[in-house]
Amino acid sequence: xxxxxxxxxxxxxxxxxxxxxxxxxxxxxxxxxxxxxxxxxxxxxxxxxxxxxxxxxxxxxxxxxxxxxxxxxxxxxxxxxxxxxxxx
Numbered sequence: 001x002x003x004x005x006x007x008x009x010x011x012x013x014x015x016x017x018x019x020x021x022x023x024x025x026x027x028x029x030x031x032x033x034x035x036x037x038x039x040x041x042x043x044x045x046x047x048x049x050x051x052x053x054x055x056x057x058x059x060x061x062x063x064x065x066x067x068x069x070x071x072x073x074x075x076x077x078x079x080x081x082x083x084x085x086x087x088x
Contacts, residue, residue, distance in 0.1 A: 025081055027042075027043060027052075027081050031052055032052060033052055033053050033057055034051055034053065035053065035054070036056075038054040039054060040053055041054060041055050041058070041080070041081050041082045042054075042055070042058040042078065042079065042081070042082060043079040044071070044075050044077075044078050044079075045075070045076050046076060048074070051074075055082050058082075
């Protein structure tokens with residue numbers, strides 16, 4: 001199995017809530033969480049494909065040490081658009 005732990009993933013994080021209205025977003029309401037089907041706000045491009053997560057499931061994975069280690073060995077790039085949740 002390919003192990004990508006030596007390289008850091010590319011994180012495409014979007015700026016603070018003040019600048020959200022002028023942002024070009026990559027994910028939309030058609031993008032769904034692979035775990036539960038809710039709207040996806042995080043897309044993980046990995047060595048064998050892509051995974052989509054809602055905020056809840058992404059946090060759940062990244063806050064579990066075992067799941068975090070697996071994700072870090074899988075991911076190449078993260079598109080994190082959870083800042084959309086701050087738009088009023």
